[in-house]
Amino acid sequence: METKKLLHSQVAIVTGAGRGIGKATAKALAAAGASVVLAARTEGEILGVAREIKQAGGHALAIPTDVSDLAEVDHLLVLTLRAFGRVDILVNNAALIQPLGKVWEVSPAAWQRLIAVNLIAPFLCARAVLPHMLERGSGRIINVSSGAAESNLEGASAYTASKAGLERFSGTLAAEVDGSGVAVSAFRPGIVDTLMQAEMRQTPAQRFPRVGVWQKWHRENQLRPIEEPAQAIVWLASRFAEQSNGQLFSIDDEAFRAQIASDLGAGVLQPRNRA
Numbered sequence: 001m002e003t004k005k006l007l008h009s010q011v012a013i014v015t016g017a018g019r020g021i022g023k024a025t026a027k028a029l030a031a032a033g034a035s036v037v038l039a040a041r042t043e044g045e046i047l048g049v050a051r052e053i054k055q056a057g058g059h060a061l062a063i064p065t066d067v068s069d070l071a072e073v074d075h076l077l078v079l080t081l082r083a084f085g086r087v088d089i090l091v092n093n094a095a096l097i098q099p100l101g102k103v104w105e106v107s108p109a110a111w112q113r114l115i116a117v118n119l120i121a122p123f124l125c126a127r128a129v130l131p132h133m134l135e136r137g138s139g140r141i142i143n144v145s146s147g148a149a150e151s152n153l154e155g156a157s158a159y160t161a162s163k164a165g166l167e168r169f170s171g172t173l174a175a176e177v178d179g180s181g182v183a184v185s186a187f188r189p190g191i192v193d194t195l196m197q198a199e200m201r202q203t204p205a206q207r208f209p210r211v212g213v214w215q216k217w218h219r220e221n222q223l224r225p226i227e228e229p230a231q232a233i234v235w236l237a238s239r240f241a242e243q244s245n246g247q248l249f250s251i252d253d254e255a256f257r258a259q260i261a262s263d264l265g266a267g268v269l270q271p272r273n274r275a
Contacts, residue, residue: 003264006238008033011084013076015067015125016094018045020194021144024230025091030058032234034089037080039065067094068116070124077128086136087129089237092122093144095162097196100155101207111158118162119169126173130182137181140237140244143170144229145186147250155208167248174246183245185236189229190251191217224251235260 012029016022017038023045030036030053038046038060046062053060061083065076080087096114099106122143133139148156149163170186177184191197200208201215217223232251236244240263249256 003032003234006032006234006264007089010034010088010237011037011080011086012089012091012237013037013039013080013087013125013129014091014093015039015065015121017049017062018042020196021189021192021226021229022091022093023049024226025093025233026060027053027056027058028227028230028234029089029091029237030060031056032238034237035059035084036061037076037084038062039067039076040094041066067121067125068113073121073124073128076125077132081132087132088139090125090129090139090141091144091233091237092125092142092166094118094121095144095159095196097156097159097199099158100200100203102155103157105207106158114158115162115165118159119165122166123169126184130177133182134177134180139182140241141170141173141182141184142233142236143167143184143186144233145170145188145248147188147190149188154210155203170248171246178245183241183243185241185244185246186248187229187233187236188248188250188252189232190224191222192226192229193223194226197223231264232256232260235264238263240264 012034014022014026017026018040026036026038026049038049040046043064050060050062063076063079065072067073095118099110126141143166145166146163148160149167153160167186170184174184203211205211229251
């Protein structure tokens with residue numbers, strides 16, 4: 001089907017929108033008709049993404065934001081409402097991977113910083129937008145998680161803890177808004193070709209013992225392009241996901257990919273390359 005009007009008149013906030021999955025998601029949401037607010041600390045990057053969206057005929061606003069900071073998140077909402085008057089979609093995508101290393105070796109400050117960005121920030125952003133969504137009786141909150149949420153991944157204690165926490169937060173929040181018209185879902189985008197993946201591949205084995213696996217995935221061309229999880233997020237933000245509240249979705253789920261392809265157009269997502 002034609003997706004350019006799927007999200008017409010809707011307003012989406014995407015965190016971590018300057019690069020990787022966040023950038024691709026912002027562009028995909030705009031291509032589907034949404035006005036997109038780009039939130040990240042990297043002002044130059046989000047301004048560039050906003051420029052690309054506008055050049056393609058879309059609507060975008062870049063707002064430099066540290067989404068782990070309550071005051072900055074509240075300011076993000078004020079500016080979003082001032083510009084567009086509503087918020088329909090929140091994509092909590094911003095995330096860190098560092099520190100990598102054994103628990104007794106990593107910096108406590110870096111560990112706490114990751115939790116602030118990966119887990120506290122989604123709480124702050126959801127807390128900010130929910131009164132407006134609940135008052136209107138509709139909305140989508142999509143929390144970008146990871147298969148690491150259920151993995152004892154040596155050297156990545158902060159990351160795995162944050163993603164496990166994010167999934168439990170998603171489920172609890174979904175229970176709290178059940179029946180309101182707001183849907184909260186968690187989404188695992190799979191192994192994606194991002195700078196975070198590159199950073200993991202370059203980490204010494206003494207800090208990240210399974211680095212060889214990440215290097216093998218890259219060497220054997222098993223990484224998904226960023227556009228694939230972005231397309232899945234468009235589906236989750238759309239009317240097709242009306243029954244998504246409280247659900248955990250994975251891009252590696254064949255039935256999920258098939259549903260996206262059926263609703264948005266054949267061949268939207270491909271099975272992961274298993275070469």
